[in-house]
Amino acid sequence: MDRPDRYRALLLIDFQDDFLADDGRMPVARDQVEPVLAATRAAIAQAQDRSDLIVQIGNEFKPHDLIGNLARRGAAIAGRPGTRWDSRFAAPDAVYMAKWKGDAFCNPALEELLREHRIQEIVVAGLYARACVAVTTKAALARGFHAHVLGDAVACRSDASREAALGRIRGFGAQVIHGDCYP
Numbered sequence: 001m002d003r004p005d006r007y008r009a010l011l012l013i014d015f016q017d018d019f020l021a022d023d024g025r026m027p028v029a030r031d032q033v034e035p036v037l038a039a040t041r042a043a044i045a046q047a048q049d050r051s052d053l054i055v056q057i058g059n060e061f062k063p064h065d066l067i068g069n070l071a072r073r074g075a076a077i078a079g080r081p082g083t084r085w086d087s088r089f090a091a092p093d094a095v096y097m098a099k100w101k102g103d104a105f106c107n108p109a110l111e112e113l114l115r116e117h118r119i120q121e122i123v124v125a126g127l128y129a130r131a132c133v134a135v136t137t138k139a140a141l142a143r144g145f146h147a148h149v150l151g152d153a154v155a156c157r158s159d160a161s162r163e164a165a166l167g168r169i170r171g172f173g174a175q176v177i178h179g180d181c182y183p
Helices: 030-049 066-071 108-116 129-142 159-172
Strands: 007-013 053-059 095-099 119-127 146-155 175-177
Touching: 007 030, 007 129, 030 053, 030 119, 030 146, 053 108, 095 108, 108 119, 119 129, 129 146, 129 159, 146 159, 159 175
Parallel strands: 007 053, 007 119, 053 095, 119 146, 146 175
Antiparallel strands: none
């Protein structure tokens, strides 16, 4: 397929066992998992059809971050099983990047990768709308990227928390998209 006028990347954030498994250390709302899976799989397929860059970004929190790890109930600590990417959210040929803070841009390699591929527009799907999805989207906007968040492809601890986060994300200037609508 021809490249669009804007180069685009799909960022898949934190689809990891500690957030998705029933016995995970910090699971999102259970009723959100299947709808988020369906919306994310559709986005991956559309991104692949358009030859968009796909980046899987996973938490690998530093073991010595005692206070942060306590607040996160020990979720997604580097080297532990909970950091494992949930295979239901895998995207063949995706690039994997680790992060150790909510903002995926804490890893300078992410911005380098996006600039190297001349990315101008990001599309975000991921977990914890109120945290990692929101702060990564805000950071992308601050770096001059156009940002879209797939509202049906993000989860949080509750529906109310997700909706409040999506409102904040709109306030940052990102477009929140619902339905089967990959930009």
